[in-house]
Amino acid sequence: MSVVESAPTIRKTALNAIHRKMGAKMVAFNGWDMPVEYPATGGLVAEHMAVRTGVGMFDVSHMGDIRLAGPQALAAVQHVSMNDASRLAVGQAQYSALLYPQGTFVDDVIVHRLGEDDYLLVINAGTREKDFAWVRDNTRPFDCRATDLSDDYTQLAIQGPKAHGLLAKLTDANLATVKSYWFTHGAVCGFENVLIGRTGYTGEDGFEIYLPSDQATSAMVWNAVLEAGKEWGVIPCGLGARNTLRLEAKMPLYDHEISDAINVWEAGLDRYCKLEKPEFIGREALLQARAAGPDKVLAGLEMTGRGIARDGYRVLDLEGAEIGYATSGSPAPFLKKNIALVYVPPAFAAVGTEVRVEVRGQGVAAQIVATPFYKRPKV
Amino acid sequence: MAYPDDRKYTREHEWVMANGASASIGITPYAQDSLGDIVFVDLPKIGSDIARGKTFGSVESVKAVSDLFAPASGTVTAVNEELATAPEKINQDAHAAWMLKITLSAPNELASLLSAADYEKFVAEEAAK
Numbered sequence: 001m002s003v004v005e006s007a008p009t010i011r012k013t014a015l016n017a018i019h020r021k022m023g024a025k026m027v028a029f030n031g032w033d034m035p036v037e038y039p040a041t042g043g044l045v046a047e048h049m050a051v052r053t054g055v056g057m058f059d060v061s062h063m064g065d066i067r068l069a070g071p072q073a074l075a076a077v078q079h080v081s082m083n084d085a086s087r088l089a090v091g092q093a094q095y096s097a098l099l100y101p102q103g104t105f106v107d108d109v110i111v112h113r114l115g116e117d118d119y120l121l122v123i124n125a126g127t128r129e130k131d132f133a134w135v136r137d138n139t140r141p142f143d144c145r146a147t148d149l150s151d152d153y154t155q156l157a158i159q160g161p162k163a164h165g166l167l168a169k170l171t172d173a174n175l176a177t178v179k180s181y182w183f184t185h186g187a188v189c190g191f192e193n194v195l196i197g198r199t200g201y202t203g204e205d206g207f208e209i210y211l212p213s214d215q216a217t218s219a220m221v222w223n224a225v226l227e228a229g230k231e232w233g234v235i236p237c238g239l240g241a242r243n244t245l246r247l248e249a250k251m252p253l254y255d256h257e258i259s260d261a262i263n264v265w266e267a268g269l270d271r272y273c274k275l276e277k278p279e280f281i282g283r284e285a286l287l288q289a290r291a292a293g294p295d296k297v298l299a300g301l302e303m304t305g306r307g308i309a310r311d312g313y314r315v316l317d318l319e320g321a322e323i324g325y326a327t328s329g330s331p332a333p334f335l336k337k338n339i340a341l342v343y344v345p346p347a348f349a350a351v352g353t354e355v356r357v358e359v360r361g362q363g364v365a366a367q368i369v370a371t372p373f374y375k376r377p378k379v
Numbered sequence: 380m381a382y383p384d385d386r387k388y389t390r391e392h393e394w395v396m397a398n399g400a401s402a403s404i405g406i407t408p409y410a411q412d413s414l415g416d417i418v419f420v421d422l423p424k425i426g427s428d429i430a431r432g433k434t435f436g437s438v439e440s441v442k443a444v445s446d447l448f449a450p451a452s453g454t455v456t457a458v459n460e461e462l463a464t465a466p467e468k469i470n471q472d473a474h475a476a477w478m479l480k481i482t483l484s485a486p487n488e489l490a491s492l493l494s495a496a497d498y499e500k501f502v503a504e505e506a507a508k
Contacts (some may be wrong), residue, residue, distance in 0.1 A: 025415075036442065037415065044441050045416045240415075240442050306463075308419055308439055331441050332416045360421070360437065 013061035014154050014218035014379040017121045017128075024238060030126030047241035048333040050177075051202050055160035056237035057225050060201075061213065062125035063155055066135050070144030073117040080138050080281055081111055084274040088113035093181045093199060094118075095272050097258070098134060099282030103289055105258040105267070107131050110199055112183060117144070120156075120195075123253050133153040138281065158225060159206030159245075162232040167190035167207050169228040171196065171222075175207070191217060201242065203249025204376055207319065247339065248332050250300065250372035255321065256327040257298055257341055264341065266294045296324060299349040300373055301340045301357070304363030307341035307355040313349075316356040316363050323348055326357065332373060339373050340366075380487075383474060385488050387450070388498035394474065395450040398491055399459045402451060403477040406438065409502045414440040417466045422458050422479055429452070429453060429481060431488050438469070451479030451488045 010033045020026065024035035036046040050056040068076050077085045083096035090113050093318055098106035107127040112120040123131045129152050136146045158167055168175050173186025173196055183197035185288040188209055211217055226234055241251070252258045257267055264273045264286055275283065275290075309329035317323050329340030340357070347356060351370050356363035382388065384398035392410035394405050411417060419439040429435040429449040436447045459479040461468060469476040483489075493501060 039412075039415070042413050225459075244441060310444065310445075332441075333441060 009320075013063070014061055014118065014215045015059045015147075015222055017124050017208070017215075018060065018219055018222060022236060024236070026244075027239065028061070029239055030124075032125055033145045034062060034288075035059070035236070036130060037130040037233065037238040038236050038241045041235040044238070044240040045333045046237060047237035048084060048244050050233060051160045051204055051237060051245055052242065052334045054207075054232045055158060055162040055166050055229050055234045056232060056241070056297055057222070058157040058159070058237045058242055059154070059222070060157050061207070061218075062146070063153045063157075063339040064123040064125065064128035064131060064150035065131055065153055066121040066123060066358070067114075067119070067147045067149050068135070068139060068144050069115075069118040069147070069328075070119065070142070071117055072142040073119055075143040075144075076139035076142035076144045077111060077119050078280060079120075079142070080108065080135055082273045082280055082282065083110055083111065084277055085113070085119065090115055091182055091185070092363055093197060095181075096130060097269065097272065099280070099286075100260060101281055101285060103263040103282040103285035104260050105254070105262060105264075106134050106260070107254055108252060108258055110197075112195075112197065117370075120149075128255060137215075139188070150374070152213055153210045154213045154221075155208060156209050156221065156225065157200055157202075157206060157208045159200045159204050159237075160228075160232075161205060162216035162234075163204070163206040164223065164334075166229040166234060167196070170224055180205070189221050191221070201251055202245040202370065203374055204245075204252070219233065237340070241333075243283050243328075244330055244333055247328050247330055247341070248335060248372070248374035250341065253328060261293070263289050264295055265289055268298045268299065295345065296343040297346050297349045298327070299342055300369045301329075301342055301355070301366050301372035302369045303328070303340075303364060303366045305359065307357065307362075308338045308363035309342075309359065309364075309366065313340070314358040315342050315366075316358055317348070318354060318356065320363055321355065323355065329332070329357075335373055337373075339369075344368075382495040382499050382502075384495040387492035388450065388490055389493065390501060391448040391450075393448060393450045395489065395492065396434070396477075397483065397486065400486065401456065401480055401482050402489075403480045404450060406447070406469065406473055407498070407502075408473040410445075410507075411470050411477060411481070414438065414445060415442065416440055417469050420462045420466050420469070420478065422462070423455050425455050425458060427447075427455050428484075430454065431485070432469045440465050449479070451483055451507075453483045456480050456482055471503045486497075 195210040324344035
């Protein structure tokens with residue numbers, strides 16, 4: 001008898017069977033079997049355009065959720081998170097990051113204030129276990145409890161200018177009163193007390209809703225959204241469009257623009273880092289790093305010659321010497337340009353600087369451009 | 380998908396259609412379907428040589444870069460300029476969207492390539508994986 005080695009189990013969201021039934025092209029992403037695009041309804045480019053001009057829906061249940069609750073929950077959040085959570089009202093959220101003592105990234109996170117002493121941290125799929133262990137271990141001294149709720153939720157992102165109209169059909173919550181980066185609780189498709197956040201990873205208006213993670217509820221709401229959004233051409237959207245949308249909006253992706261080897265100043269996330277807080281993990285290192293000045297900074301780049309810059313491609317100066325690299329690069333379906341985010345020395349980061357990107361051994365012309373590449377029109 | 384028997388095919392999903400000493404080369408409908416919307420094609424210059432089994436260029440969708448492998452050896456005599464500005468023609472009709480034409484340097488290489496029937500079977504097996 002032989003012992004068969006089994007591959008590490010790949011995880012599936014509650015909607016996995018539905019994605020497959022809809023003919024989605026699936027990909028293994030950080031241990032999850034996820035849809036990258038849905039060819040039957042147009043594929044990546046159509047999905048990207050639907051979010052920019054109408055509405056699209058993503059299954060983002062692979063993301064994680066950590067709850068911190070108790071008398072010292074705020075102090076605990078303040079200790080591990082770089083932004084200032086004391087500014088949050090109940091019902092408000094903020095973008096932040098968990099940092100290592102060196103001032104580099106454990107993960108980026110959205111901090112939601114659920115109640116007086118009750119916070120929800122929404123984190124990346126690939127860092128679920130690492131983040132929970134980090135938060136649990138570093139908040140032990142505080143009188144509060146950290147709970148991993150990641151498996152409890154199906155998370156759907158409904159994004160685009162028509163997202164509000166669509167979701168309003170399915171909920172009794174008054175969405176018009178929920179501003180960007182605020183949230184509420186309401187009934188969705190008859191399910192009570194669903195967290196509805198005006199958040200997203202696309203650069204468009206939109207909502208993320210957190211449903212019970214059983215298959216029946218998840219499927220019911222998924223189908224209800226597709227039905228309710230028919231008049232605006234709603235289509236399901238996969239990780240392919242999720243990436244091109246967030247890239248156009250210059251939103252960071254872990255292990256690309258941010259990582260355990262990159263600090264807050266290099267990544268250009270100063271605005272979310274409140275040094276005036278007397279203490280948080282990474283603060284001391286960041287003070288020193290700020291005094292020294294970063295060796296490299298994150299900049300936006302656009303190809304001017306014929307070629308596409310991709311993740312990891314080298315950036316060169318006009319003499320062909322290596323000066324940096326692309327963290328993320330792709331054609332931008334809405335902008336119809338080939339764009340990238342790159343780390344280069346500050347001397348090369350000014351808008352208009354001409355550089356080259358090495359594409360299959362050849363230096364192709366590119367230039368540094370302002371970011372975000374795309375900003376949604378003000379209504 | 381119907382695979383015409385006026386040409387031969389490879390396991391890398393290229394087709395080659397011989398016409399005497401010259402041949403035209405492209406990728407199959409199966410390949411373009413796997414790639415998704417094609418946004419960029421990188422092809423060799425006229426006059427350069429390509430060698431059977433070696434990469435001669437690449438084709439890119441939004442998400443990915445895919446190498447192109449020469450199904451036969453020869454010298455490039457023509458490149459389809461249309462694909463520089465309208466790469467989506469490959470998605471629309473992969474069998475019509477020739478990428479380059481070569482003068483075959485070893486025409487008997489074609490004998491060991493897949494027939495339309497064999498390629499169709501190969502694709503069915505791939506799709507079942």
